[in-house]
Amino acid sequence: MTTGEIHGGGCLCGAIRYSLKGQPSHATVCYCTQCQKQTGSLVPAMVTYELENVELLAGTPAVFRSSTIATRQFCDRCGSTLFWRGDGRTEVDIFMGTLDDPSTMPAPSLELWTTHRAKWLAHLDGTESHETSQTPDETDQRAALAARDISR
Numbered sequence: 001m002t003t004g005e006i007h008g009g010g011c012l013c014g015a016i017r018y019s020l021k022g023q024p025s026h027a028t029v030c031y032c033t034q035c036q037k038q039t040g041s042l043v044p045a046m047v048t049y050e051l052e053n054v055e056l057l058a059g060t061p062a063v064f065r066s067s068t069i070a071t072r073q074f075c076d077r078c079g080s081t082l083f084w085r086g087d088g089r090t091e092v093d094i095f096m097g098t099l100d101d102p103s104t105m106p107a108p109s110l111e112l113w114t115t116h117r118a119k120w121l122a123h124l125d126g127t128e129s130h131e132t133s134q135t136p137d138e139t140d141q142r143a144a145l146a147a148r149d150i151s152r
Contacts, residue, residue, distance in 0.1 A: 009099040011080035016059035018082075020094065024048050027106050028093070029124060032113035034066050038074070039081045039095065042118050046084065046093040047105050054092055 010017040024047035035044040061073035061082050073083040084093040096102045111117070111129040123129055 005104075007099060007101070007104055009094065010058070011075035011078050011082060011098065013075065013078035013080075014058075015077045016061055016075050016080070016082065017057040018094075019055045019057055020047075020049055020099075021053040021055070022049075024094075024105065025050070025091065026110060027096070027108040028110040028112060029108045029127070030112045031115075031117040033116055034072075035084070035113075036116065038066070038072060039097070041097075042121065044081075045096045045102075045108055047096055047099075048091050048093050051090055051092055054094070 005022055007020040008017065009020070027045065027047045029043055029045045031042070031044075036042055038044075059075070062076035064072045064074065066072045070084060070086045072081065073085070074081050080098060081095050082098055083095070085091075096105060099105065108124060108127055111124055111127045112133050113131070114123075114129045115131045
C-alpha cells in the first residue's frame with residue numbers, strides 16, 4: 001500500500017466531501033436488500049478502509065440505524081449513499097460510486113448476499129462469492145435481517 005495516496009469523494013450535491021489515505025483493505029459487491037434499496041442499485045460496490053484513513057473534509061452525513069448491527073450514512077440534502085459501518089468495527093465501507101475516480105480502486109474480490117443477486121446477473125469473475133455474509137457471526141445476525149426485509 002502506498003500510504004501517500006489520497007483519494008477524494010463526496011455526495012452528488014457536494015455538501016459532503018471526504019478523503020481516503022492509501023488503498024482499501026478490500027473491495028466488495030453486496031447484494032443484500034438493504035444495500036440495494038438504499039443505493040437504488042442491484043450491484044452496490046464498496047471499498048473498506050480503516051477509520052484512521054478516512055477524513056471528513058466538509059459537511060456532516062446523516063446517520064440511519066439500518067439494523068441492530070450497523071449504521072448507514074448519507075447526505076440529507078441530495079440523498080447520496082456514502083458509508084456503512086458495523087457496530088464496534090474500526091473499518092468503514094465507502095460506496096465506490098461516491099469516489100471522484102473509482103477506477104483507482106481495486107476490483108471487488110468478494111460478492112456478499114448472492115442469494116439476493118438478480119437471477120440474470122452473472123457471478124463476477126475473480127470474486128469469492130457468499131450466499132450471505134463472509135463470516136458465520138455476520139451470517140447469523142444478517143440472515144434474520146434479510147428475512148425481515150423479504151417479508152416487507
